[in-house]
Amino acid sequence: MIVQQVxxxxxxxxxxxVMGAILGIGGGMIITPVxxxxxxxxIKYAIGASIIAVIATSSGATIAYIKDDLLNLRVAMFLxxxxxxxxxxxxxxxxxxxxxxxxxxxxLLLLYSSTNMIRKLRGTADERYQPVTxxxxxxxxxxxxxxxxxxxxxxxxxxxxxVPGGFAMMFGAGIASGLLGIGSGAFKVIAMDTIMKMPxxxxxxxxxLMMGVTAAASATVYFFNGSIQPQIAAPLAIGILLGxxxxxxxxxxxxxxxxRMIFIPxxxxxxxxxxxxxxxxxx
Amino acid sequence: MAARQKEMNEVERLIGQILRIGVVVxxxxxxxxxxxxxxxxxxxxxxxxxxLGFRAMFAGVAAFKPFAxxxxxxxxLILTPVLRVVVSIYAFAVEHDTMYVVITTIVLIILVIAMVxxxxxx
Numbered sequence: 526m527i528v529q530q531v532x533x534x535x536x537x538x539x540x541x542x543v544m545g546a547i548l549g550i551g552g553g554m555i556i557t558p559v560x561x562x563x564x565x566x567x568i569k570y571a572i573g574a575s576i577i578a579v580i581a582t583s584s585g586a587t588i589a590y591i592k593d594d595l596l597n598l599r600v601a602m603f604l605x606x607x608x609x610x611x612x613x614x615x616x617x618x619x620x621x622x623x624x625x626x627x628x629x630x631x632x633l634l635l636l637y638s639s640t641n642m643i644r645k646l647r648g649t650a651d652e653r654y655q656p657v658t659x660x661x662x663x664x665x666x667x668x669x670x671x672x673x674x675x676x677x678x679x680x681x682x683x684x685x686x687x688v689p690g691g692f693a694m695m696f697g698a699g700i701a702s703g704l705l706g707i708g709s710g711a712f713k714v715i716a717m718d719t720i721m722k723m724p725x726x727x728x729x730x731x732x733x734l735m736m737g738v739t740a741a742a743s744a745t746v747y748f749f750n751g752s753i754q755p756q757i758a759a760p761l762a763i764g765i766l767l768g769x770x771x772x773x774x775x776x777x778x779x780x781x782x783x784x785r786m787i788f789i790p791x792x793x794x795x796x797x798x799x800x801x802x803x804x805x806x807x808x
Numbered sequence: 809m810a811a812r813q814k815e816m817n818e819v820e821r822l823i824g825q826i827l828r829i830g831v832v833v834x835x836x837x838x839x840x841x842x843x844x845x846x847x848x849x850x851x852x853x854x855x856x857x858x859x860l861g862f863r864a865m866f867a868g869v870a871a872f873k874p875f876a877x878x879x880x881x882x883x884x885l886i887l888t889p890v891l892r893v894v895v896s897i898y899a900f901a902v903e904h905d906t907m908y909v910v911i912t913t914i915v916l917i918i919l920v921i922a923m924v925x926x927x928x929x930x
Contacts, residue, residue, distance in 0.1 A: 527845065527849075527850075527851075528845075528846055528849075531842060531845065531846075577882060577885065577886070580885055580886060580888070580889060581831070581885060583889070584827050584830070584831045584885075584888050584889065598819070598896065598899075599908060602893075602896060602908060602911055602912045602915060603911055605893075605915045606911065606914055606915055606918065609915060609918040609919060609922070610918060612922075613918070613921070613922050613925060616922075616926075617925070617929075620929070666907070667905075667907070667908075737888070737889035737892070738889040738890075738892065738893060738915065738919075740889070741886050741887075741888075741889040741890050741919060741922075742918065742919055742922045743922070744886045745886060745919065745922045745923040745926050746922050746923075746925055746926035746929070747926065748879075748882070748883060748886060748926060749860060749861065749923065749926030749927045749929070750860075750926050750929045751858060751860055753858075753879075753882060754856075754858065755841070755851075755858060755875050755878035755879050755882065756845070756851070756875075756878075758882055759838045759841065759842055759878045759881065759882060760842065762835075762838060762882065762885060763835060763838055763839060763842070766831065766835055
């Protein structure tokens with residue numbers, strides 16, 4: 526009985542790891558809906574297992590990014606002050622907020638990320654970096670950086686601005702991460718890319734690195750208060766570690782566009798299901 | 809500027825290495841625990857009980873209880889990002905970047921506080 530459940534969860538983790546790597550979304554977005562809607566696991570334990578999965582994904586992926594010299598360690602560390610405090614607040618809120626509300630939040634999040642994917646499908650955003658004037662915080666905190674643009678064959682030096690705005694957004698991303706057991710990668714990228722005007726590539730790499738530390742903050746809360754069930758979290762973590770490794774390898778050989786098109790309706794469906802469950806329409 | 813960049817790249821490579829070791833070690837411990845779970849056919853604890861806290865966890869590991877070994881592995885996995893923060897403090901110290909030693913230490917303190925809060929809330 527327990528053996529079967531463990532093997533099934535390992536398979537779920539494997540699937541989530543591969544899909545997460547290919548689609549560029551954290552495994553957490555896939556794991557919580559599958560555990561709660563399909564397997565009927567209590568959302569509290571689903572969130573606990575999912576936050577472990579986020580750490581597994583982040584630690585695995587960070588290794589790949591470090592080789593690309595894309596990440597900005599100073600930006601990561603400074604903004605982590607906001608994300609970790611947010612994550613602890615989120616983890617504490619999970620115990621207080623009614624479960625129905627958690628389901629609704631999660632449903633909305635899934636709907637938001639499917640529209641995000643639709644935008645990515647249609648968008649051919651101009652990737653050329655537009656230099657910005659740094660604000661006083663950026664200069665004081667030494668947040669400028671540079672990275673190698675492989676396609677354009679040149680080094681791009683960049684500045685950041687609106688550091689307080691980015692910091693505030695990161696606090697929000699931390700709350701969402703702790704509350705729902707997700708990596709909040711999309712929100713972190715918004716904070717750096719849209720608000721602070723950091724180029725997209727270093728933003729994504731830095732966000733990936735930050736996810737693990739953010740998740741560690743809420744995971745320790747969950748670990749010691751009993752929200753992490755070993756027979757659920759362990760097979761998922763192992764599955765996702767393997768899946769993410771495989772996913773990153775095969776990513777280059779797969780038509781990510783097609784996979785995205787297949788996955789968007791699934792995300793939409795899960796989003797609606799979670800929201801309906803939250804409102805008590807379905808059980 | 810170029811020298812600084814090169815130094816940072818070295819530091820980031822070191823951090824990557826540590827993360828990799830942390831992930832591999834925790835994956836091995838978790839897998840061992842799962843294997844024990846399969847072989848023994850039970851968690852080593854009555855009902856759905858889970859060993860919470862260091863004392864219960866290490867006592868369980870010493871008694872070869874599957875759930876305790878798995879929890880230890882999961883804890884090691886949670887520690888890998890924390891370890892990354894610790895190494896970063898060292899890295900900034902090597903660079904004589906006092907401001908970032910302070911900033912990164914604040915992040916570490918927040919992570920320790922998270923542990924205390926979790927412990928208190930069980």
